[in-house]
Structure formats: structure tokens, C-alpha cells
Amino acid sequence: MKVCITYRETFYHLLKAVFDACNKQPVVAELGVLRGENALKLYNALNPKEMVLIDSWSPAANDAYSPFDQLPPWVDSVDKYAYYYGGPMHDMATYDTLYQECLSRFADKDNVTVIRAETIAAIDEIKTRTEIDKFDLVYIDANHQYEYILRDLMYYQDLLTDDGFILLNDCCHSLQGTKQNLGVLEAMSSFIKRSDFIPVAVTNTDWSDVILVRKNSLMVQLIDVALANSDIPFVEIPHQLMPAARVVYGQQRINLSFV
Numbered sequence: 001m002k003v004c005i006t007y008r009e010t011f012y013h014l015l016k017a018v019f020d021a022c023n024k025q026p027v028v029a030e031l032g033v034l035r036g037e038n039a040l041k042l043y044n045a046l047n048p049k050e051m052v053l054i055d056s057w058s059p060a061a062n063d064a065y066s067p068f069d070q071l072p073p074w075v076d077s078v079d080k081y082a083y084y085y086g087g088p089m090h091d092m093a094t095y096d097t098l099y100q101e102c103l104s105r106f107a108d109k110d111n112v113t114v115i116r117a118e119t120i121a122a123i124d125e126i127k128t129r130t131e132i133d134k135f136d137l138v139y140i141d142a143n144h145q146y147e148y149i150l151r152d153l154m155y156y157q158d159l160l161t162d163d164g165f166i167l168l169n170d171c172c173h174s175l176q177g178t179k180q181n182l183g184v185l186e187a188m189s190s191f192i193k194r195s196d197f198i199p200v201a202v203t204n205t206d207w208s209d210v211i212l213v214r215k216n217s218l219m220v221q222l223i224d225v226a227l228a229n230s231d232i233p234f235v236e237i238p239h240q241l242m243p244a245a246r247v248v249y250g251q252q253r254i255n256l257s258f259v
């Protein structure tokens with residue numbers, strides 16, 4: 001697995017190079033879309049054949065933030081993230097505005113289907129509203145709590161082609177992540193024991209992005225070759241170390257540590 005000194009957008013271009021090498025125009029999904037900014041970056045970088053954008057756009061998503069009546073002292077209130085959502089976290093109007101923003105961002109793209117549903121309920125809608133059988137890439141960035149990420153990973157692996165990629169956002173252990181009750185890295189750690197997926201690359205950033213692919217896929221070698229021939233600096237480590245990753249904050253920048 002390669003620890004890459006780069007950002008998630010570079011990974012999109014790397015994946016595009018890999019898809020091009022396979023002569024494949026990918027079918028892509030994003031789970032957790034917000035206002036569609038990252039989805040548009042994925043769209044522009046990957047030129048997908050088809051794309052599905054899934055988000056509940058509902059304050060009900062907050063119900064899963066913590067299972068406890070009283071928040072543990074190391075977890076911030078969900079209301080703290082109103083600035084990121086652009087309005088109060090418990091008002092439907094906040095989510096209606098985000099949904100409309102996303103729709104207008106993709107209004108001129110007729111190969112994009114926007115599904116306003118919880119990620120698992122959306123699976124039936126994918127079947128009824130599109131002709132898509134399998135995806136080549138699923139970007140997972142919806143509910144970030146352990147059980148939910150693990151559930152998205154377990155369900156959506158079956159919607160991937162044999163050589164399909166999962167990109168997992170915010171896959172880190174950090175002080176900032178702990179304040180959000182983040183369970184992404186822990187869910188990924190469990191998922192790789194339950195499946196034949198392995199992490200092949202991670203960004204050396206806070207809120208790290210990880211690329212996962214099936215260990216017997218040809219894509220493992222293709223990502224290797226693409227990274228080795230890119231200008232992205234990286235350090236290679238055994239993929240089994242990924243669960244040990246934690247973000248270390250310095251005065252100038254952050255890094256990942258595996259000790």
C-alpha cells in the first residue's frame with residue numbers, strides 16, 4: 001500500500017489513467033453528496049459513462065450521530081457543523097437547499113441520476129431508475145459512524161464489478177475525527193477482514209482518502225504502475241498496517257503515523 005503525499009483529487013486523475021489504460025469509461029456512484037461539489041470534481045476528472053448521486057438530504061441522518069442520550073465529552077454536538085451544511089442541522093430547509101444546489105449543478109448532465117434516499121434504500125432505486133448493473137467506482141462519504149460505513153461497504157461491494165474500486169473519504173484516526181465520532185478507519189479495518197478488498201493507496205492528509213480494490217484484481221498492479229510512473233511522492237508499507245494509521249499534527253503540516 002502506498003502512502004501518497006497528495007490530495008483526493010489527484011487520485012481521481014490517477015484512476016482516470018487506469019480506466020483509460022483498460023479502455024473503460026467508468027460507471028460511478030457517490031454516497032453522501034452534500035451540495036455536489038466533490039461529485040462534480042469526480043465527474044470532470046473521470047468523464048463517467050453514467051453517474052449516480054445518493055444522499056438522504058434529511059435531518060434524520062443526525063439521529064445516527066451517537067447512540068447515547070448524553071454525548072460523551074470527547075464528541076462535539078452535531079450542531080457545530082451547521083456552518084458546513086449551510087444552515088441548522090435539524091431543519092429540513094437546510095437539506096432542501098443542499099439538494100437543490102446539487103440538482104442545479106448537474107442539471108445539464110443527462111447521464112447523472114440523483115437519488116434522494118438513505119444509502120441502503122437507494123439500492124432498490126438504482127435498480128428501478130437506471131439500467132446500471134455494476135459500478136466501476138463507488139465513493140463512500142455518507143454517514144461516518146462505524147456501523148453505517150461498515151454497512152455501506154458490505155452492501156456496495158456487491159454492486160461493484162470484479163475490478164471495481166471503493167474510495168473511502170475521511171478514513172483516518174485524528175483528534176478532529178474523534179470529535180465527530182468518526183468510525184471510518186475502524187469500519188474499513190473490519191471490512192478488509194470480512195472481504196477480499198485491500199487498501200492500495202492513502203493520502204497523507206487529515207481526513208485521508210483510501211483506495212480499496214479486490215486483492216486478486218489486475219487493478220492492484222495497474223494502480224502500482226500508475227503511481228510509480230506519476231510525480232506523486234509516496235512511501236510503500238504493508239497494507240496490513242492501514243488500521244494502525246493515525247494523524248499526527250505538526251506546526252507546519254500533518255502526517256500519517258503507523259506506530
Ligand SMILES: C[S@@+](CC[C@H](N)C(=O)[O-])C[C@H]1O[C@@H](n2cnc3c(N)ncnc32)[C@H](O)[C@@H]1O
Pocket residue numbers: 030031032033034035036037038039054055056057058061117118119120141142143144148
Ligand atoms: C460529508 S457530507 C458529503 C460531502 C461530499 N461527499 C463532498 O465531499 O463534498 C455527508 C453527506 O452524507 C449524507 N448522509 C448522511 N447519512 C446518510 C445516509 N445514511 N444515507 C444517505 N446520505 C447520508 C448527508 O446528508 C451529507 O450530505
